[in-house]
Amino acid sequence: MSLDKDQVQHIAVLSRLKLTDQEFDQTVDKLSRIVDFVDQLSQADTDNVVPMAHPLNESQRLREDVVTEPNDREHVQENAPSVEDGLYLVPKVIE
Amino acid sequence: MSDLHLLSLTQIAAGLEAGDYSAVDVTESLLARIKTHDVSLNAFITVTGEQALASAAAADAARAAGNAAALNGLPLVHKDIFCTRGVITTCGSRMLENFVSPYDATVVDRFASAGAVMLGKTNMDEFAMGSSNETSYFGAVRNPWDLERTPGGSSGGSAAAVAARLAPAATGTDTGGSIRQPAALTGTVGLKPTYGRVSRYGMIAFASSLDQAGVITRSAADAALLMGVMAGFDERDSTSIDHPVPDYSAGLQQSLKGLRVGIVRQHFDDGLEENTGKAVKESLAVLEAQGAILTEVDLPHIDLSVPTYYVVAPAECSSNLSRFDGVRFGHRAKDPEDLFDLYCRSRGEGFGDEVKRRIMTGTYVLSAGYYDAYYLKAQQVRKLIADDFKKAFADVDVIAGPTAPTPAFKLGDKTDDPITMYLNDIYTIGANLAGLPAISTPCGFDGGLPVGLHLVGPHWGEETLLRCAHQYQQQTDWHTACPEDFR
Numbered sequence: 001m002s003l004d005k006d007q008v009q010h011i012a013v014l015s016r017l018k019l020t021d022q023e024f025d026q027t028v029d030k031l032s033r034i035v036d037f038v039d040q041l042s043q044a045d046t047d048n049v050v051p052m053a054h055p056l057n058e059s060q061r062l063r064e065d066v067v068t069e070p071n072d073r074e075h076v077q078e079n080a081p082s083v084e085d086g087l088y089l090v091p092k093v094i095e
Numbered sequence: 096m097s098d099l100h101l102l103s104l105t106q107i108a109a110g111l112e113a114g115d116y117s118a119v120d121v122t123e124s125l126l127a128r129i130k131t132h133d134v135s136l137n138a139f140i141t142v143t144g145e146q147a148l149a150s151a152a153a154a155d156a157a158r159a160a161g162n163a164a165a166l167n168g169l170p171l172v173h174k175d176i177f178c179t180r181g182v183i184t185t186c187g188s189r190m191l192e193n194f195v196s197p198y199d200a201t202v203v204d205r206f207a208s209a210g211a212v213m214l215g216k217t218n219m220d221e222f223a224m225g226s227s228n229e230t231s232y233f234g235a236v237r238n239p240w241d242l243e244r245t246p247g248g249s250s251g252g253s254a255a256a257v258a259a260r261l262a263p264a265a266t267g268t269d270t271g272g273s274i275r276q277p278a279a280l281t282g283t284v285g286l287k288p289t290y291g292r293v294s295r296y297g298m299i300a301f302a303s304s305l306d307q308a309g310v311i312t313r314s315a316a317d318a319a320l321l322m323g324v325m326a327g328f329d330e331r332d333s334t335s336i337d338h339p340v341p342d343y344s345a346g347l348q349q350s351l352k353g354l355r356v357g358i359v360r361q362h363f364d365d366g367l368e369e370n371t372g373k374a375v376k377e378s379l380a381v382l383e384a385q386g387a388i389l390t391e392v393d394l395p396h397i398d399l400s401v402p403t404y405y406v407v408a409p410a411e412c413s414s415n416l417s418r419f420d421g422v423r424f425g426h427r428a429k430d431p432e433d434l435f436d437l438y439c440r441s442r443g444e445g446f447g448d449e450v451k452r453r454i455m456t457g458t459y460v461l462s463a464g465y466y467d468a469y470y471l472k473a474q475q476v477r478k479l480i481a482d483d484f485k486k487a488f489a490d491v492d493v494i495a496g497p498t499a500p501t502p503a504f505k506l507g508d509k510t511d512d513p514i515t516m517y518l519n520d521i522y523t524i525g526a527n528l529a530g531l532p533a534i535s536t537p538c539g540f541d542g543g544l545p546v547g548l549h550l551v552g553p554h555w556g557e558e559t560l561l562r563c564a565h566q567y568q569q570q571t572d573w574h575t576a577c578p579e580d581f582r
Contacts, residue, residue, distance in 0.1 A: 018443035055530025
């Protein structure tokens with residue numbers, strides 16, 4: 001295994017993913033296989049190769065900083081699990 | 096009019112124009128087909144029957160008033176990755192099981208404005224991550240050619256619906272082969288356009304430097320018809336490129352005389368199943384007989400395309416899918432202890448195994464201490480692969496080969512080993528890494544299952560790909576083959 005349980009646990013926390021015990025064991029195995037597989041990239045000679053930034057070498061288009069969309073808050077919040085007075089509700093963050 | 100379902104888009108358009116039948120007739124006929132046949136296929140997540148009949152009636156009224164639009168009354172289905180206002184958009188995930196999009200994707204909007212009739216939303220691998228449609232929260236799609244087999248993925252529902260004659264055309268998305276591989280496995284035509292050609296506004300993001308929207312149809316001419324409406328600049332998509340949109344149908348009749356077709360040696364190596372390779376080689380001989388000139392081209396780094404992809408795509412997915420936090424929309428876990436627990440359990444419950452695996456792979460390759468070894472390295476190798484294509488296209492107009500290494504495999508066959516599954520896309524991923532357009536067209540059978548011929552073009556080379564596929568389809572009839580139980 002190229003990844004151990006502690007590493008996978010750390011990655012799960014960084015990813016904000018809660019895994020069941022069964023999922024966790026499978027993930028250690030499968031994630032290790034994926035990492036082993038992509039490790040073959042290390043064989044490629046990439047000295048002085050500029051990493052690709054865009055498939056067509058375009059630069060990011062910018063626009064004027066003006067309002068283009070109407071405020072559609074109520075409509076958008078119909079999909080929210082929990083809202084009040086136009087605000088999204090989450091568990092208490094600060095005591 | 097019991098056989099309206101067998102007609103191509105182009106044929107339906109002619110019949111509507113001639114007044115042989117109405118858009119409502121076509122829509123009713125296909126909705127009835129879906130009702131009967133989708134029980135065995137599971138190609139649809141949502142069927143929008145009422146809405147479809149209303150759009151069809153509106154299209155008929157527009158025609159009667161002399162205002163027929165470009166695709167007036169033509170039926171199609173959308174992959175459930177495209178946001179549709181007022182209609183549930185799931186992306187194949189429990190996370191979005193109840194998500195009703197507040198707006199339409201540009202692709203959806205363009206087709207609706209052109210008079211097309213949406214019949215429903217098709218099943219797909221969860222968040223487009225998969226090559227067999229088995230990662231869908233809504234169950235695997237079955238291949239109309241053999242119900243025990245996969246239709247491919249991730250646009251498997253779109254491909255199965257088109258192959259089974261439940262719809263003449265479908266939209267799809269392609270990040271590593273998700274339009275072309277299912278097209279090959281179901282005997283349909285699948286086009287992935289140049290990166291930036293079609294707007295991605297309202298198309299749920301997977302890997303932003305690779306994703307592109309396209310179509311699955313039963314002929315190249317139908318794909319050309321749809322591309323004319325679908326392609327073009329969109330201010331709302333920051334990756335959309337402002338490049339003139341040609342008349343894709345105009346050049347289809349031009350012969351292949353003198354067309355330079357490149358063959359990549361590695362694409363015919365050991366991994367390719369013998370009879371699949373045989374069908375592809377025969378199709379190359381057809382192109383040659385039509386006047387194309389076959390030459391060998393070298394893509395020295397192409398063998399590294401799959402590992403490159405499995406660094407770049409998960410990295411971008413881990414970032415894109417961070418928006419699903421259980422707060423603003425999507426699945427939320429019950430009774431969270433605190434905010435951290437809310438995030439972790441909402442995501443843990445809302446995402447399936449493959450999506451979680453890719454998010455974690457991406458998180459790992461981007462994490463402190465590993466970024467240079469994986470992500471940066473992959474973007475360098477990606478540059479080498481793209482440069483190889485660029486060199487090759489100095490000498491050839493298209494590159495031809497197999498779309499997939501095998502025909503459709505059995506459901507469950509490759510679910511245990513992610514790497515075996517990933518290698519399905521070995522021939523298609525290169526085009527995504529380099530942002531190139533590519534098409535798959537049916538070119539024969541292997542053990543009674545369809546095989547696809549894959550054509551890749553230089554940037555903005557869609558016209559040549561469509562022409563090449565169309566000319567090939569004038570000499571062959573593989574693309575008209577219909578699975579026996581769906582005639």
